[in-house]
Amino acid sequence: MLQKLSSIRYMYIRSHLYAVFLTTVILLSLLLTVYVLISPDWLSAFGIFIFILLYCLIGVVISFYAGFKTGGEMKERLDYLSGLITQFANGNYHSKIYFNENDEITRIGNEMNELGGKxxxxxxxxxRMADEKADFAKSAHKAAVIEERQRLARDLHDAVSQQLFAITMMSEASLRQLEIDPAVAKEQLQDVAESALKAQTEMRALLLHLRPVHLSGEPLRTGIKKLIDELMEKTAMGFNVVIDDELDLSDTVEEHVFRIIQEALSNTLRHSKATDVTIEASVRSKELFVHISDNGAGFNVKEDTGRKTSYGLKTMRERTEELGGTFAIRSTKGEGTYIDLRIPC
Known part of the structure; x- marks a missing residue:
């Protein structure tokens, strides 16, 4: 109630009532002065009382009407400005506002329009900088691929190749011992099996390291579908994916959004213990909306982000802000996690 009385409408009403009060005091002082000094026949104490009473009643009514009407118009214009600021906060920088009046609020509105354009x-x-950064990243990626191939060649030679050579030698020795001393041959075959298992583990680690983490020129929808299909083969988690059939996005935006979704799913698999995950992506009003949610354990965003998921959340936020978008996360312990992205197209 007190907050409502402090609104701009009631500020105007109070200012009008204050003007009525001051005018009443001045009129009353003048009339009493004339009555005391001159005492004309047409002026009496009763007449002064009736005049002041009628003036106050009419003044109060007019004050409420004028204050409410004038304050309402001013409130409506300020609400437009507030709505424009909210649009800017949500990333809708193409929004504009126009007033017909030629006053300070119109000037503020024009300045807000210029700010939105900037x-x-x-x-x-x-x-554009993100696109340029992506081009540089591609060039660096080519150099990194060559270096990585050389490193993998060394690892294959030092680890897997040596183990395979050892397996070959032990297998040949086992064959020679098979007829002479079967017990020794059995022990050697056990060593062969252990070495083969180590070689297999080493090879899996190398293949996992080679797993691609980018779209490789594919559309965002296709990349997400492949990622989800792979996760469904390895986990019992359920996925609900709703993505517009035609998303007209630049390569840089698709790459960043794919990595954000990949990081979110990684956090979900490692920390949330969720059974269902929802991913939605659509374009509305020249903005890309992405929603990622799960029904997992959740966490306290303010308290727990400094521990397990802080790096991933920081990376997702930075990628979103690089595209000029907004990143929002909501999570409560026992009620899952919700991530929303808004990126201008």
Whole structure:
């Protein structure tokens, strides 16, 4: 109630009532002065009382009407400004506001429109810089691939190749001992099996290291589908994926969004103990909306982000902000986690 009385409408009403009060005091002082000093026949104490009473009643009514009407118009214009600021906060920098009046609020509205244009240009600059960064990353990726191939060749030679050579030698020795001393041959075959298992483990580790973590030129929808299909083969988790059939996004935006979804799913698999995950992606009003949620254990966003998931959340937020978007996360212990992205297209 007190907050409502402090609104701009009631501020105008109070200012009008204050003006009525001051005018009443001045009129009463003048009339009493004339009555005491001159005492004209047409002026009496009763007449002064009736005049002041009627003036107060009419003044109060007019004050409420004028204050409410004028304050309502001003409140409506300020609400427009507040709505525009909210749009800017949500990343809708193309929103505009126009007033017909030629006053300070109109000037503020025009300045807000200019600010929105500048923010929109900054978003384009950020996305252009992200594209350039992606081009540099591709060049660096080529050099890294060559270096990684050399490293893998060394690892294969030092680990797997040596183990396979040892397996070959022990197998040949076992064959020679098979007829002479079967017990020794059995022990040697056990060593062969252990060495083969170590070689297999080493090879799996190398293949896991070679697993691609990017779209490789595929559309976002296809990349997410492949990622989900792979996870469904390895986990019992259920997935609900809803993605627009035609997402007209740049390669940089698709790459960043794919990595964000991949990081979110990684956190879900490692920490949430969830059984169902929902992924939604759509474009509305020149913005890409991405929603990721699970029904897992959840966590306290303010307290727990400094531990297990802080790095992943920081990476997702940075990738979103690189595209000029907004990143929001909501989570409560026992009620799952919800991640929402808004990225200008």
């Amino acid at each position: 923010l929109q240009n900054q978003v384009k600059s950020l996305q």
